[in-house]
Amino acid sequence: MIKTNIIGCGVVTPLGNTPGDVFGALQAGRTAVREHPAGTLGLKEPFCASLFEGPREDLFCRIAVEAGEKALAEAGGLTPGTALVLCSVKGEIGSLREGEDVSLAAAARKIAERLGIQGMPVVVSDACISGLSGIVQARRMLLAGLWDRVLVIGAEVQSRFIVAGFNSLKALSEQPCRPFDASRSGLNPGEAAAALVLSLEDSPWEVVHGAIRNDANHISGPSRTAEGSFNALSAVLPYMQGRPAFVGVHGTGTLYNDQMEAIALERAGLLDIPVSALKGYFGHTMGAAGILETIIGMQSLLQGRIPGNRGFAKAGTEPSVNISAQAMECSGNEFLKLLSGFGGINGALLIRHCV
């Protein structure tokens, strides 16, 4: 049996720059989501988001490179047979009006050059599941035997472009988001970079399986019957050894996403499993979310404890799921990660800690 393993992790977030520090911040109930006044990022109205402080020049590439360097350092450094997979939705789109080449291809080339990675990087841009999609991609590149290691970096920075876009769809919450709560009213944009090094080398952390399925239903709304999310889960569930310790949901805090996920969990027979939703701490970090939330999931599994679902008070999905505003104990050596996004795309991932 071939195992694809995680041998390095890196995070760069407004809540900390190591997985342990970030998990500690979550345990202490700290959040990076706050209201930003009108004028922030050139927006006319105030909005709630999790943003980096400080200069914004070259921010996307800087955080992506820093997360990548951290993951490579944990993996023992860069080796010649390392491929780069970059996951992002909009990359450097904030510089569009400055006449620069804002393509994801150009950003990936810069990041690869700064990290010293040879060969053409592969950019995975699958809307909000990009990070998870990148992990699935990295795993397959190892199974195909063409690479020794794959560095997969997910990054997103916010801009007037993205915030105004979500606002035009009425998807933004005016307050900090409340995933799975009865009064949830939308998402908060977030910024972060996170990276993993995957390899066939030994490690206690295994990416056991991952799947991506389309709803074939609507380009900007999820299936009411959770078709794609359920199908992605169904592809992954046979690889579980037992019951998962928890399910790391997408949990954006929009009405339709969280309701859809509750139906997917019901159809998959997982309603009793503790649910971990993290967007109350980081906002929706888009291209980074799949990787950042997987890394926090690994910390949760190690500690046997998932952080409280910040913003949650009263069950607001039908059926309700096993979720709490307080931290919850969890036991087991596996967890599931779910994400869904525009374009009708859904992903499920199974991570195992082998002791």
Place this chain on the structure above:
Amino acid sequence: MKTVAIEKGTSLTELYRSLGGDYPKFFKMDIQCKLGYLLVEKLLQDAPDRFVPRKDVAVLVFSRSGSLADDKAFAATLDTFPSPAHFVYTLPNTVCGEIAIRNRFMGETRSYVLDSFDPEILGELVLEAFLDEESSSVIAIWADAPSEEEWEARAWLFTAQDLMPAHHCCHHGEGGCHHGEGHHEGGCCHGEGHGEGSCCHGEGHGEGQHEGCCHHKGE
């Protein structure tokens, strides 16, 4: 393996009409989605059971520019009323969603951005798509539209049989596909549990046999 292209200078509206013209949503789409939609119409126009929902076709869309043409259109609305109709097309994978909806494809869809059209890398990614155990064919699309006027559009339909010995996997006129260093004899990629004579084993194929991509299990 089947391949289709849309030649430069083609009127997309005329092409849409010549292919049946029964999907008015076409006119709402951005340029990348129009190209993706039309390529799949051309590719599958004679296919049996055309609109029966299925999970066994993976759709991979590649470009250099992503949604750049629509990004510019949306950015132009920022100072007045940001347009949700444009914003939903500012994601490089919206084209996958449109193709999935039109064709009832409920399997895997992926959107990739590459620095240039590179048949070797495309072939590698197509091959890896077959590692999903439910994907028995792959539609690969190169639909690059830096603007409404200048674009490149080509698509390929691969089945697992295309990847068996003595076939190339990603015909592009220039021959090759994925990495050539000893990987390629004996066909390529099978998903998990798909059987013999393949390369690119996923899991479930037995123990200790992984020394690279292309095992010639059973050969």
